[in-house]
Amino acid sequence: DAGVIQSPRHEVTEMGQEVTLRCKPISGHDYLFWYRQTMMRGLELLIYFNNNVPIDDSGMPEDRFSAKMPNASFSTLKIQPSEPRDSAVYFCASQTALSYEQYFGPGTRLTVT
Amino acid sequence: GDSVTQMEGPVTLSEEAFLTINCTYTATGYPSLFWYVQYPGEGLQLLLKATKADDKGSNKGFEATYRKETTSFHLEKGSVQVSDSAVYFCALSDPIKAAGNKLTFGGGTRVLVKP
Numbered sequence: 747d748a749g750v751i752q753s754p755r756h757e758v759t760e761m762g763q764e765v766t767l768r769c770k771p772i773s774g775h776d777y778l779f780w781y782r783q784t785m786m787r788g789l790e791l792l793i794y795f796n797n798n799v800p801i802d803d804s805g806m807p808e809d810r811f812s813a814k815m816p817n818a819s820f821s822t823l824k825i826q827p828s829e830p831r832d833s834a835v836y837f838c839a840s841q842t843a844l845s846y847e848q849y850f851g852p853g854t855r856l857t858v859t
Numbered sequence: 860g861d862s863v864t865q866m867e868g869p870v871t872l873s874e875e876a877f878l879t880i881n882c883t884y885t886a887t888g889y890p891s892l893f894w895y896v897q898y899p900g901e902g903l904q905l906l907l908k909a910t911k912a913d914d915k916g917s918n919k920g921f922e923a924t925y926r927k928e929t930t931s932f933h934l935e936k937g938s939v940q941v942s943d944s945a946v947y948f949c950a951l952s953d954p955i956k957a958a959g960n961k962l963t964f965g966g967g968t969r970v971l972v973k974p
Contacts, residue, residue, distance in 0.1 A: 750902070779961075788964070788966045788967055789903075789948065789964045789967065791961065791962070794961060802961065837902050837903070839902070839903075846891055846893070846905075846908055846910070846952065847905045847908075848903075848905070848962060849904075850902030850903045850904065851902050852900075852901060852902050853901075853902050
């Protein structure tokens with residue numbers, strides 16, 4: 747298995763632009779998580795899905811952020827419009843219902859100038 | 860709510876030294892406890908886990924024991940290598956309260972091992 751796949755690995759954009767981050771979870775995993783990591787705030791859970799349904803989006807910072815999971819093999823995290831304070835590494839992780847282990851992707855490093 | 864507190868880093872030590880990273884937690888239920896490791900430029904990966912009191916998790920020479928009486932899950936390794944340089948995260952999951960084994964992470968401890 748290729749593991750959790752995220753794209754792009756690096757994204758540089760200007761303030762005000764729309765940014766879309768993509769994630770392909772491990773096949774057969776029921777849960778998908780989006781995290782954000784910064785030096786100041788550490789690792790934050792933004793939202794997670796179970797069987798493609800959003801379960802908890804209380805970590806989404808504001809309405810500029812949205813996430814979708816149209817099917818079991820794909821999820822997006824969109825920021826519109828982007829701001830410099832959104833600069834961070836965004837991780838996607840997936841998990842089965844029967845396991846304790848979350849499998850993380852390599853992350854997308856987002857820089858908003 | 861649930862929380863995890865771990866010692867701040869960075870922790871700098873020499874190769875073959877003994878490593879301890881303290882972790883304490885607050886939870887109302889009976890959580891499962893985890894240590895994740897993040898190597899430079901990578902995502903987190905599970906290092907070890909313990910699902911009930913007095914369990915000892917171990918992997919790659921690392922160990923941690925679930926101590927309910929002190930609400931702690933300290934990570935130890937007897938002889939570190941340069942390749943152990945990474946950020947270590949303590950985490951808990953309270954399946955009674957949170958669906959999907961949602962994890963609560965500590966702030967992470969950066970460890971740097973010098974040759």
